[in-house]
Amino acid sequence: MSRHRGALAVALLAVLVAALGVYLYLKATPYQTEIDHGPSPEARANPYLAAELFLRKQGLSVGHANGLDILPSLDPHQHSLLLLGDRYNMSPRQIDQVMNWTRAGGRLLFVAESLWDEKLGQSNDLLLDRVELRQSLSKDLKQPPPNVGEDPYPQLTKLYLEDEDAPAYAGFDTAFHLEDPKNLAQAWANSAGATHMMQLNSGLGSIIVVTDADLWKTPAIEQYDNAWLLWYLTADTRVTLIFNTDHDSLPTLLLRYFPQALVALFALIGLGFWHFGIRQGPLLEPAPKARRQLQEHLRASADFLLRRNGQAGLLQALQQDILRRVRHRHPGFEQLGVAEQWLVLARLTGQPTRAISQAMSPRPKQRLSSVEFSRQVAHLQFLRNAL
Template sequence: MTAKRILIGACILTCAALVGLFLTFYERYTEERDLGFGPEARRNPFLAAEQYLADIGLLPRQADNISVLQGLSPNTTLYISSSSQVYNSTKAEALINWVEQGGHAIVVAYTGDFDSDAERGENRDWLLEELDVSIEEGHGHFELEETLEQLLGEDAVLTPEQSPADAMREHNRQIDERESEADAKTEPEEEEKPRNPSVDPEDLVTLPTDNGDEIQLYLNASHLLYHPAFDDSNITDGPVFYAKVWRDDTAVPFMQFERGSGVITLLTDATLWQSRRIGHFDHAYFLQLLAGGDEFVFLTRPRFDSLPQLARQYGAEFFIAGALALLAWLLLHGRRFGPLQPAPEVTRRSLLEHISACGHYYWQDDQCEALLRGYRGELLRRLAATDLSATQKHNLCDKLSASTGLDERVLVATLWGKPPSTEESFTEHMRNLQRIEAVL
């Protein structure tokens, strides 16, 4: 047995021993962590309500404009998250006509922040005007309590004397104590958190049901609804049902109107059925009681993702597309065939260089013979020597020799000789023709 086989066998035995030890001492551990709402729940605050209605047999869906009324059947429940979405008298009249045919509209009255009554009057609420309903200030402690509960959790117990900073410090101290107690125990006991927030029973609204039971609601009473029928019993088109938070209130957070065969339910609490509050008290059951028919439409304002959310959602695609575009650009500008060409000259050449370059081009292109033939024919025409005998040519050469100083043989070769075959002879012929032309 060689040393190599011994080494391989030892490695196999070691791996088998490690696997056996892992399987012997391995213990599965499961831990649940609450990471909060997912992306879909953050985009749709009524996701829990939609799932609840779907479980009880209804067909929930979303809409973002009051024009959805044109396609709704009377056997439908329409939830309008803000009465400001009924933005003119025509839409308010259309909504009431649809309710009179048998529809059920659940409308949250718009209680936006206005600096003065004049500003509130400029922003008219057409639906509330049709129902002769006005908005009044209510109890202002709900918002602080709800915000702290959202931050600290449902098990936070808040007192009116505590400031938000004191409540946060107290909550952190309780968390540290629970963690210390859990570390001291060998088997920590799981404590079930209460489903409902800790509120004063006087702040709860109790409503009767058809089967004789009662339901409890925790409504935001920072703004309340008022109708003149509360003080005048002679008004016949007032609300048929309403509920007060406290007995001495002159306005209510919830009321219902009958119009024709349908019902209009008015609320001042826009978060009652949102995902973070629908599980409190009997809010979900209250929604089930109000929902009738086969379809439930949530008419909410359009919600768009913020820039950081879009960046997280499409960041990978953006960088991949950018990397591919950069790679394509590098491939486009990085490819070449053959050696690099010299850089072109940017300076202009002189006139003599231009003439020299043209002459070399004509010579290489065999065009100099035609140039010489045309120049020679023009001189012979001017000398009237196109058709001369030998004696006449001799006499003409004598005259030209006397005036130009050229030899007679040179004159004969220039005027009637063969075309030159070299650059030097061509240049000499052209110079002689120019001397002859100069004496004419």
């Protein structure tokens, strides 16, 4: 009967599962969706990846580098060099190399990175000072450009081209303004309140200075005419983007060429701190040069054995020594019974059997007092000496 009920329950459960499956199949509606996993590792590592892909799509040869070490291998003829990374540590020698490359026919584009300091008569951007342009804040301009109120897109930068009715619009940061105190610029682009791009000649080449390059990063490059402007500035050239123009610092050079000297220096500094450091606690008195007495050695050895083996171990060692001596004096001693062994010991040592029994019986595991332990040791030593 129980087997029949079990089979019925299994069948009922299978029917319920099948019914649930059919219900879900009829109600479920398949659909497709796109899951955004964010930018790829390449896009996170290269903020100008979209700009590179766009220029390649226009038929330009595009590459990028992390420093100016690649400059000697770049032919300046029909070549654009875009310095889009930080240049605060750019050395004068590197600036000379870039300027010579540009004068030989290259096209240089870089971002102005520092404001002009009237008191010092310079900025912290050596390359910007070399081309004799200045950068300031748009809010510090004394007089706004004319027709500001008539501009329908005051926040966008306009680039006017010949034979074009409407300008191209770019999304430069309008917080900064470029100045040309010596009227060297051949072309420029303005927003309603400031100038954000200038172009000037340099030997056989040309220089383009912009207030920022964020408009060519992802996703800003797809806005307005930002992508077109980048293509326009680099058209008919091979393009090299450089994100990092920092020269090696002194610590980096020392670590590269003198690692052993640095290790020795740090070790010497550590030893100096250790030698002159403040001691915690009084100084230890030097150990006396006199040799220790034999009694001190014996006491130290006894203390060590007591700590290591305990009282029972020391007493057992004395008892074994007594038994070894009595076996030597009385052959066949080990074959006697315990009572007969006590009688032999009493006869050889002159002690009563009761005292022999107390001394040679196994000791309990509990620890003896110092007085009892000393008395027991003295008694055993007396028996051993008497043999």
